[in-house]
Every structure is written in structure tokens, then in C-alpha cells.
Amino acid sequence: MTNPLQLRQFDPEFLANFQKGLVELLGLDGTDNLPPIFKLPVAVALTDNAADQLCQRYGIAADDERAKHVTAALERYKRRVQYHYAMLKGEAKYDLDMQKAGEITDREREDWQRRFEHLKRQQKIGNRKAQMTAIQRQFSRV
Structure with a gap:
């Protein structure tokens, strides 16, 4: 059985890019200065006003x-499948x-x-398109 936290774990590349982007946007010296919630390797359900909290905290x-x-x-962050799991399986929303x-x-x-x-559904459609493209490439080589 899959651990629920594994379903919420971000892939390292996304997490690194997300954190780097936030550091630049907020004008921080590094990821160590990010709010605790964004240092976690797993998705956590955010409060509805998380963006406002960030802007207020960092003077934007x-x-x-x-x-x-x-x-x-x-x-x-919220469009990631991991965040969907956080909202479906989590009990509460958290602040920064x-x-x-x-x-x-x-x-x-x-x-x-x-x-x-x-x-x-979108992923299934994308997978079908990728399969069709692969088949088309295969036949175009013949």
C-alpha cells in the first residue's frame, strides 16, 4: 500500500524550481529564508489567502x-497532482x-x-497523443 505522504511528495526538479522562483520573487538570500511550508518536500493544503500573506510578509x-x-x-503549486492529494486526503489548511x-x-x-x-482525463488524453505521435514517427521512418 502506498504511503499517503508519498502521493504528496513533489519531484525534486519541480520543488527546486518552485523554491528558486519564490526566492527570486521575494528577494530572499536563499531557500533557507523561505516560509516553513515551502521548505517541505510534500504538498500541504494552503490557506486561501497564502499569496496575500506572502506579499504582506515580504512587503510586496x-x-x-x-x-x-x-x-x-x-x-x-496548486495545479500539481500532489496538491490535489493534499486537498483530498488532508484534514486542514495551513498558513505559511x-x-x-x-x-x-x-x-x-x-x-x-x-x-x-x-x-x-487530461493526462490520459496527453498519453494517447504521445502514443499516436510515436506511432506516426515509426511509420514515417518506413
Whole structure:
């Protein structure tokens, strides 16, 4: 049986790129200075206002272009399949300092289940396209 934390574990390349991007956006000296929640190798359900918290903590004004980039970075984090597992299997959402900030409601869980099913369908379509491309290449060589 698969450990639930393994399902939430990011691949190292994504995590390194995500952390590097946040360090640059927030103007930090290194990943050691990131908020605790983003140092974890696993996805954790974030509070709804995590982007606002980041901007406020690091002095980024709401109308600053960097605020949009911070929001976009967190959206990339949330689109990962590992984050879907965090929302489906986790019990609570957490703030930047890993403090429990609220429960994951049944309605949110249902929404994330729909998103997860959509993601699985998209991956299946992508896999079929990749297979067809491989077959086409194979026949074009003949």
C-alpha cells in the first residue's frame, strides 16, 4: 500500500524550481529564508489567502507586478497532482508558518475531487497523443 505522504511528495526538479522562483520573487538570500511550508518536500493544503500573506510578509504591494507573479507561482503549486492529494486526503489548511488555519470542508474536497478527475482525463488524453505521435514517427521512418 502506498504511503499517503508519498502521493504528496513533489519531484525534486519541480520543488527546486518552485523554491528558486519564490526566492527570486521575494528577494530572499536563499531557500533557507523561505516560509516553513515551502521548505517541505510534500504538498500541504494552503490557506486561501497564502499569496496575500506572502506579499504582506515580504512587503510586496497588492498593485506591484511581483504580487501577480507570487499568485501565479502559488497557482502552479496548486495545479500539481500532489496538491490535489493534499486537498483530498488532508484534514486542514495551513498558513505559511505551518500553523493550522482551518479545516478542509466537504465542499472544497468535492471541488478538488472534480479537479483531480479532470486532471486524470487530461493526462490520459496527453498519453494517447504521445502514443499516436510515436506511432506516426515509426511509420514515417518506413
